[in-house]
Amino acid sequence: MPQTATPNDVEAMLANLARSAGRSPEAYLASARSTLVRILAQPDLLDPSRLVGQGPGLSRNLLFGTEAISVWAMVWAPGTVTPVHDHHCSCCFGLLRGSLRETWYRPISETHAVATMDAVREPGFVACMMPTGPNLHRIANDGPEAAVSIHVYGYDHRAQDSSIHRTYAVAAG
Numbered sequence: 001m002p003q004t005a006t007p008n009d010v011e012a013m014l015a016n017l018a019r020s021a022g023r024s025p026e027a028y029l030a031s032a033r034s035t036l037v038r039i040l041a042q043p044d045l046l047d048p049s050r051l052v053g054q055g056p057g058l059s060r061n062l063l064f065g066t067e068a069i070s071v072w073a074m075v076w077a078p079g080t081v082t083p084v085h086d087h088h089c090s091c092c093f094g095l096l097r098g099s100l101r102e103t104w105y106r107p108i109s110e111t112h113a114v115a116t117m118d119a120v121r122e123p124g125f126v127a128c129m130m131p132t133g134p135n136l137h138r139i140a141n142d143g144p145e146a147a148v149s150i151h152v153y154g155y156d157h158r159a160q161d162s163s164i165h166r167t168y169a170v171a172a173g
């Protein structure tokens with residue numbers, strides 16, 4: 001009979017993922033993806049108080065952090081939109097609740113980018129990217145409900161404020 005996972009298992013999963021951060025990019029992203037898929041499949045393992053926003057805009061609740069990775073529950077109030085941005089580190093996220101619009105961009109300079117793709121992400125969606133690959137996007141909650149996503153970033157939250165490398169103004173395509 002399969003064992004039922006417990007909240008301690010989430011801590012253990014994330015600690016295991018942190019240890020895999022030194023592996024090849026492909027191996028790390030595969031581990032991050034499978035970890036997010038498992039967490040999204042059992043959201044009741046997460047402390048519900050960490051899945052609540054603190055007002056309008058984007059609320060970031062730290063779930064786990066080491067020098068290698070930081071894991072956040074992000075709560076998106078309706079109307080929240082990020083700047084167009086890229087990342088200085090790996091960026092993996094999965095949608096737990098609600099829906100989010102993700103728009104991808106192509107940089108045309110260090111300050112401007114043009115939109116290339118737009119998609120609405122639903123619960124269960126997982127994306128993983130390295131800073132060396134395409135990773136320039138904007139995320140918006142343009143729906144009526146709050147959305148909750150789980151993010152795994154390859155930075156130490158004690159040393160850096162966020163995963164954002166640069167922000168861009170949108171140029172006409």
Ligand SMILES: [Fe+2]
Binds near residue numbers: 085087091137
């Ligand atoms: Fe991002």
